[in-house]
Amino acid sequence: xxxxxxxxxxxxxxxxxxxxxxxxxxxxxxxxxxxxxxxxxxxxxxxxxxxxxxxxxxxxxxxxxxxxxxxxxxxxxxxxxxxxxxxxxxxxxxxxxxxxxxxxxxxxxxxxxxxxxxxxxxxxxxxxxxxxxxxxxxxxxxxxxxxxxxxxxxxxxxxxxxxxxxxxxxxxxxxxxxxxxxxxxxxxxxxxxxxxxxxxxxxx
Numbered sequence: 001x002x003x004x005x006x007x008x009x010x011x012x013x014x015x016x017x018x019x020x021x022x023x024x025x026x027x028x029x030x031x032x033x034x035x036x037x038x039x040x041x042x043x044x045x046x047x048x049x050x051x052x053x054x055x056x057x058x059x060x061x062x063x064x065x066x067x068x069x070x071x072x073x074x075x076x077x078x079x080x081x082x083x084x085x086x087x088x089x090x091x092x093x094x095x096x097x098x099x100x101x102x103x104x105x106x107x108x109x110x111x112x113x114x115x116x117x118x119x120x121x122x123x124x125x126x127x128x129x130x131x132x133x134x135x136x137x138x139x140x141x142x143x144x145x146x147x148x149x150x151x152x153x154x155x156x157x158x159x160x161x162x163x164x165x166x167x168x169x170x171x172x173x174x175x176x177x178x179x180x181x182x183x184x185x186x187x188x189x190x191x192x193x194x195x196x197x198x199x200x201x202x203x204x
Contacts, residue, residue, distance in 0.1 A: 022095060029090035029100070033083055036128060039071045040079050054126035055112060057119030066112030072126040082128045089135035089158070096151055097142065099195050107134030107187045114183030125177045130184030133169070136162045137188030145196025 019027075043050040054069045056062035073079040094100045111130030119125055139158045143151030169182040 025094040025100075026091045029087060029094055032090070032104075033086050036071050036073065036079060036083070040073050040076060043072070044076075051124070051126055054124040055115050055119065056124055057116055057121060063116065066116055067108060069112060069126050070108055070128040070131050073128070074126060078127060082132055085132045085162070086128060086135070089132060089139060089162075092139055092154065092158070093135055096139075096154060097195075099138075099191070102195065103134065103138050103188070103191050104131065106191050107131050107138075107184050110134075110187035110190075111180050111184035114186075115177060115179045118179055119177075125180060127177065127180070129168070129177065130180035133165060133181045133184035134188035134191075136165060137185040138192045139188075141189050141192035142196045145193055146199045 039050065042048065051072055051074065053065055054062075054072055055065045073082070090100070090104075093103060097103075108131060111134065115125045115130075136158055140155045143149075143153070143155040165181075168176065169178060169185055171178045
């Protein structure tokens with residue numbers, strides 16, 4: 001018999017259907033981080049200097065960098081410092097809520113625009129640490145607002161493990177984009193209040 005044109009059981013579409021639910025939720029987080037690594041490798045291999053496309057406060061031509069800057073890092077040490085936190089916190093967010101994309105988009109826009117508006121003149125801001133702060137702040141607050149016991153317990157765990165990050169929202173270290181941290185955390189809290197209340201009402 002000839003080939004019937006059916007889809008092989010090993011095709012990507014079939015794999016996505018057959019993959020465990022937790023894997024389907026975590027894969028987008030892994031892909032986001034992988035894109036950051038690809039970008040950094042390209043920046044290393046090719047003479048492009050992608051870091052110049054970071055956020056330049058109050059420069060209208062730099063507005064697209066609000067979205068692009070989380071994918072740019074000042075070397076692999078900077079990227080590695082964000083990678084573990086992004087994978088852990090992003091995966092927890094994806095596994096415990098259905099708000100990964102809303103939170104990610106909201107945090108990127110709020111933290112990026114905050115830096116663009118209030119950052120120091122002549123500075124360039126890059127990195128995904130604002131997203132890390134947004135994820136952590138969201139997870140710390142969401143469970144309490146939505147009245148989910150185990151999500152609230154997860155929030156306590158996040159506070160215990162990542163609570164020392166709070167110092168990063170203050171201008172204590174030169175060369176650190178503390179405004180990105182501050183606005184990222186503020187966005188995470190705001191989104192947790194909004195989505196947590198909405199989810200709580202939806203259950204009643």
